[in-house]
Amino acid sequence: MRTPQPQVRTLRGLLSALIATLASFAAVASLITAAAPAQADTTICEPFGTTTIQGRYVVQNNRWGSSATQCITSTDSGFRVTQADGSVPTNGAPKSYPSVFNGCHYTTCSPGTSLPARLNTVSSAPSSISYGFAGDAVYNASYDIWLDPTPRTDGVNQTEIMIWFNRVGPIQPIGSPVGTATVGGRTWEVWSGSNGSNDVLSFVAPSAISSWSFDVMDFVRATVARGLAENDWYLTSVQAGFEPWQNGAGLAVNSFSSTVQTGTGPGPDPDPGEPGEAEAxxxxxxxxxxxxxxxxxxxxxxxxxxxxxxxxxxxxxxxxxxxxxxxxxxxxxxxxxxxxxxxxxxxxxxxxxxxxxxxxxxxxxxxxxxxxxxxxxxxxxxx
Known part of the structure; x- marks a missing residue:
């Protein structure tokens, strides 16, 4: 009756060794997993290539005015221009508009967006931006806000609002200057014109703004007040990026946010000159x-x-x-x-x-x- 004992001890020893070996493999696998690099940022060189960040915004290369190579790299909170070859005349259109957006642009819509949204249903559209500027480029750093009489998600909208946060070099907005305006607590040079396919109203900062939090609807209401949109039109997208004419590598959107609050709007015919009410x-x-x-x-x-x-x-x-x-x-x-x-x-x-x-x-x-x-x-x- 005592003879099986050594065999039992042997089996137990083998089992213990097997468990130890499996534990060693698990430890190695854990180390390999822990050492695995985080997912790399996405680099886009295709002229109209896009990617998604934060599960809610679209980053687009949007190179349309030049055949020279342009590449952008998305980050967790924005993007940076990593290559921007070539140049175009400064008295014409820019090379491109690398940007990040909330909403719909040429059939591409950002995940979970509430846009298009009818203007008289939007109570506020808070947005924030932090820019990184480059010293050897001719460019503007700008928002592009699109309005249309219909809730379209493709093609060109009827009215384009541009907010120029910064401009470097001998460039100017479409059209001609029509005065100044105070919007969002800041004073802007105002330009108005058409590029042949849509109206353009531009608000140009007299000096560079590198970061700001504001309500997009302040600019929308100012545009309605000038007769370039109506309260029953639609906000289709809120975009932020750069228009480069020469070079552009190093330009960056460090962070971007855009939210559109709907359902508690100011009614069918709000006063377009008044900003949204403040929170209590x-x-x-x-x-x-x-x-x-x-x-x-x-x-x-x-x-x-x-x-x-x-x-x-x-x-x-x-x-x-x-x-x-x-x-x-x-x-x-x-x-x-x-x-x-x-x-x-x-x-x-x-x-x-x-x-x-x-x-x-x-x-x-x-x-x-x-x-x-x-x-x-x-x-x-x-x-």
């Missing part, structure tokens, strides 16, 4: 600044009568600023258009209540504060 909130932004560094203490007050659950505060850090750490909120990404969200203990702001969070960051050059804040995609006043 107020933001105080206090800073302590030193050479190459700063801290920001942000207080968000709910001045309304209903609680704000799952709050998100969006704002754009001026160029050269980067967040290194934050407290009492999660803030991401670290630069450009960022969003602060509540954590477990402060995810709700009660009516009449307020909460505070803060962050530390680095900066270069002249320090500036964000231009504005949006609480859950609606504008706040600032204290």
């Amino acid at each position: 909130c107020e933001v105080s932004y206090g800073t302590n600044v030193w050479q190459n560094g700063f801290t920001a203490d942000v207080t968000v007050t709910n001045t309304g009568t209903a609680p704000v659950d799952g709050w998100r505060l969006a704002f754009t850090l001026p160029s050269g600023q980067r967040i290194t750490n934050a407290w009492n909120a999660s803030v991401a990404p670290s630069a450009g258009a960022v969003t602060a969200t509540g954590v477990a203990h402060n995810a709700r702001i009660a009516p009449g209540g307020s909460l505070s969070f803060g962050f530390q960051g680095a900066h270069g050059g002249t320090f500036a504060e964000p231009d504005g804040f949006r609480l859950n995609d609606a504008a706040c006043t600032t204290a």
Whole structure:
């Protein structure tokens, strides 16, 4: 009865060795998996090639005015121009419009978009941008906003709104200057004309704007006020990128966001000159600044009568600023258009209540504060 014992011990030993071997293979596989590189950014050189980022925006190469090679590389939050050969005369059309968009453009629609949307059903269309400029190119950095009498998702729309954030070189918008206007709290040179297939209204910044958060509907209403669109027309796409005439490698959209709020619009015939109503909130932004560094203490007050659950505060850090750490909120990404969200203990702001969070960051050059804040995609006043 004792003789089987060595055999049992032998089988147990073999089983233990087998388990150890399998564990070793699992450990190696785990190391291989952990060491595998993240998915690479997508590079597009096809003239009209596209890709999707964040599961909600389309990045397009959109090289239509030149046969020279142009390549762009998408990133998690935008894109950069990696090759931009050739040049075209500066008194004519640009080479291309590499860009990122929400909506529909020439039969390509971004995933989950609410566009086209009828203008009198849109309460606000918040967007934010952070640009990276290149020093040896002739270009504009611009938004392209398209309006049409029908909810079309293909071809050319009837009215094009351009917002020039920056222009470098002897270039100008389509048409001729027709004065100035204050839109979104900024003063713009206004140009009006036609390119033969659609009307174009351009708002040109007198000096470069590298980042901004604003309501696209402010520009749409200004366009309606000038008779270039009607309130029962449709917003079909919101695009941001560059029009290069010469070179262009190094230009980048560091971050982009676009949201369209529908269903609670201002009615069938809103006053086109008035911006959308602000959210019942107020933001105080206090800073302590030193050479190459700063801290920001942000207080968000709910001045309304209903609680704000799952709050998100969006704002754009001026160029050269980067967040290194934050407290009492999660803030991401670290630069450009960022969003602060509540954590477990402060995810709700009660009516009449307020909460505070803060962050530390680095900066270069002249320090500036964000231009504005949006609480859950609606504008706040600032204290």
